[in-house]
Amino acid sequence: xxxxxxxxxxxxxxxxxxxxxxxxxxxxxxxxxxxxxxxxxxxxxxxxxxxxxxxxxxxxxxxxxxxxxxxxxxxxxxxxxxxxxxxxxxxxxxxxxxxxxxxxxxxxxxxxxxxxxxxxxxxxxxxxxxxxxxxxxxxxxxxxxxxxxxxxxxxxxxxxxxxxxxxxxxxxxxxxxxxxxxxxxxxxxxxxxxxxxxxxxxxxxxxxxxxxxxxxxxxxxxxxxxxxxxxxxxxxxxxxxxxxxxxxxxxxxxxxxxxxxxxxxxxxxxxxxxxxxxxxxxxxxxx
Amino acid sequence: xxxxxxxxxxxxxxxxxxxxxxxxxxxxxxxxxxxxxxxxxxxxxxxxxxxxxxxxxxxxxxxxxxxxxxxxxxxxxxxxxxxxxxxxxxxxxxxxxxxxxxxxxxxxxxxxxxxxxxxxxxxxxxxxxxxxxxxxxxxxxxxxxxxxxxxxxxxxxxxxxxxxxxxxxxxxxxxxxxxxxxxxxxxxxxxxxxxxxxxxxxxxxxxxxxxxxxxxxxxxxxxxxxxxxxxxxxxxxxxxxxxxxxxxxxxxxxxxxxxxxxxxxx
Numbered sequence: 001x002x003x004x005x006x007x008x009x010x011x012x013x014x015x016x017x018x019x020x021x022x023x024x025x026x027x028x029x030x031x032x033x034x035x036x037x038x039x040x041x042x043x044x045x046x047x048x049x050x051x052x053x054x055x056x057x058x059x060x061x062x063x064x065x066x067x068x069x070x071x072x073x074x075x076x077x078x079x080x081x082x083x084x085x086x087x088x089x090x091x092x093x094x095x096x097x098x099x100x101x102x103x104x105x106x107x108x109x110x111x112x113x114x115x116x117x118x119x120x121x122x123x124x125x126x127x128x129x130x131x132x133x134x135x136x137x138x139x140x141x142x143x144x145x146x147x148x149x150x151x152x153x154x155x156x157x158x159x160x161x162x163x164x165x166x167x168x169x170x171x172x173x174x175x176x177x178x179x180x181x182x183x184x185x186x187x188x189x190x191x192x193x194x195x196x197x198x199x200x201x202x203x204x205x206x207x208x209x210x211x212x213x214x215x216x217x218x219x220x221x222x223x224x225x226x227x228x229x230x231x232x233x234x235x236x237x238x239x240x241x242x243x244x245x246x247x248x249x250x251x252x253x254x255x256x257x258x259x260x261x262x263x264x265x266x267x268x269x270x271x272x273x274x275x276x277x278x279x280x281x282x283x284x285x286x287x
Numbered sequence: 288x289x290x291x292x293x294x295x296x297x298x299x300x301x302x303x304x305x306x307x308x309x310x311x312x313x314x315x316x317x318x319x320x321x322x323x324x325x326x327x328x329x330x331x332x333x334x335x336x337x338x339x340x341x342x343x344x345x346x347x348x349x350x351x352x353x354x355x356x357x358x359x360x361x362x363x364x365x366x367x368x369x370x371x372x373x374x375x376x377x378x379x380x381x382x383x384x385x386x387x388x389x390x391x392x393x394x395x396x397x398x399x400x401x402x403x404x405x406x407x408x409x410x411x412x413x414x415x416x417x418x419x420x421x422x423x424x425x426x427x428x429x430x431x432x433x434x435x436x437x438x439x440x441x442x443x444x445x446x447x448x449x450x451x452x453x454x455x456x457x458x459x460x461x462x463x464x465x466x467x468x469x470x471x472x473x474x475x476x477x478x479x480x481x482x483x484x485x486x487x488x489x490x491x492x493x494x495x496x497x498x499x500x501x502x503x504x505x506x507x508x509x510x511x512x513x514x515x516x517x518x519x520x521x522x523x524x525x526x527x528x529x530x531x532x533x534x535x536x537x538x539x540x541x542x543x544x545x546x547x548x549x550x551x552x553x
Contacts, residue, residue, distance in 0.1 A: 072464050074460060074463065074464055097466075098466035098467075098468065099466065100466075101463075101464060101465060101466035102465060102466035104464070104465075105465070106461065106464040106465065108457065108460070108461060110457055111457070112457035112458050112460055112461035113457075113458060113461070114458045114475065114476055114479050114480060115455075115480075116479050116480060116482065117479050125462060125465075125467070125471075125475050125476075126465060128462060128465060128466070128467040128468070128471045128475065129465045129466045129467070132467070132468045132470070132471050133471075134474070136471060136475070137471065137474040137475045138475075179461075182461075182465075183465075186465050
């Protein structure tokens with residue numbers, strides 16, 4: 001789909017001119033259980049506005065990654081509603097689902113790149129969000145315009161000089177940069193990042209988070225990221241959302257939040273009680 | 288931690304096998320005895336056969352170089368048969384493997400059908416395929432090429448499918464998440480990841496096809512096998528030994544080339 005087509009689809013599904021744009025991501029009464037009966041998500045509600053940066057925090061197994069994966073239907077929800085840019089994700093099939101997915105860039109914890117291929121080839125793959133066919137499979141036979149755009153994406157993440165290196169030969173931080181470049185190649189409107197700083201050393205992790213947040217801000221993209229680093233959660237988002245017991249248990253603006261205070265959120269079942277004051281702050285801020 | 292602090296005691300080094308395993312072992316031994324009994328193997332017959340083998344070997348040495356030109360020409364045809372049949376088989380194996388691979392096949396029924404076809408190609412011996420193709424297209428190398436092709440599909444498609452199933456799911460998931468189509472996902476993420484396995488399987492197929500192409504001539508499917516059959520039929524053992532030696536040289540050459548390419552490419 002070219003840009004003109006994308007604009008046409010977008011304007012057709014969004015509210016009329018003058019109205020507020022549809023939220024980038026809207027989740028209502030979402031439920032997901034895994035085999036064995038464990039309910040990971042239990043009636044979760046969440047709205048992310050267009051262009052907003054949201055940090056998702058929570059202990060392991062609280063459904064943060066599952067929530068992001070369900071947003072693009074990599075995992076199927078049991079019940080509830082998920083809307084991307086106002087469109088029902090759960091009802092989407094075939095090309096409609098592909099088109100919705102193409103508007104969302106996903107950055108994975110383990111980068112999910114083809115390690116035997118060059119960085120440039122991996123970035124060229126991002127064009128498959130808009131086009132299909134053999135010319136999107138490998139940089140060697142990609143269109144000139146796509147190769148140029150892929151190189152520009154690599155330049156944006158500071159890896160243009162490593163374009164022809166295989167991803168397997170790059171460091172973890174460089175590899176994650178390639179994944180971000182592939183996401184940029186996709187020209188998304190919303191970025192979902194599942195612990196992009198997890199497999200990296202502290203400095204590389206902070207660089208990656210900074211890069212992701214800066215690119216999202218510069219391009220006006222929505223950003224929802226999962227992080228276990230409270231400094232990153234507070235420093236690179238507009239809003240911090242904490243999950244516990246399969247629901248949103250914390251929702252407050254990042255500005256003015258002390259990262260050390262958020263650590264209390266990870267103290268097990270007692271966390272909820274400690275979180276109450278935080279939630280009150282969030283509600284106060286919202287009102 | 289000192290041994291005196293252990294609360295549970297040391298577990299036995301070897302566990303006593305359960306009765307069911309002992310019964311299974313006895314059944315397996317009985318099955319083996321039954322198979323040998325039915326095979327007609329007789330120590331006396333074997334002992335009496337040794338002098339006959341010695342006599343044939345005696346008549347094979349020294350190998351005759353009288354018809355070396357035509358033998359080498361037949362060997363070349365044999366190798367051409369192997370290469371052509373193998374390449375055709377490998378090319379057809381890839382789409383069939385995609386249809387048969389778990390997670391890549393468009394529908395479970397398609398997957399079952401593709402797996403069934405591959406199993407059919409693999410379980411029917413190449414010699415039987417050669418006989419069928421000799422009837423279909425007549426005597427000569429074309430029947431051999433088709434037999435090798437089918438045999439290669441039966442072997443390679445299964446390994447290609449398994450190699451693709453074992454590829455890293457991450458890149459596949461990433462391309463799915465960005466809205467890539469199935470074909471793009473396979474070509475961009477699965478095939479590059481499975482390429483080393485594809486190369487190894489393909490080279491092994493070529494070695495297998497080279498060996499098979501020699502035997503296929505025995506049923507009239509072209510190549511040096513025809514020469515070998517004629518030599519044995521005419522009790523021309525010294526020519527037969529020449530043929531066996533050049534076939535041995537070809538197979539070793541292909542295997543060594545395959546090993547070299549495997550080291551370089553994988």
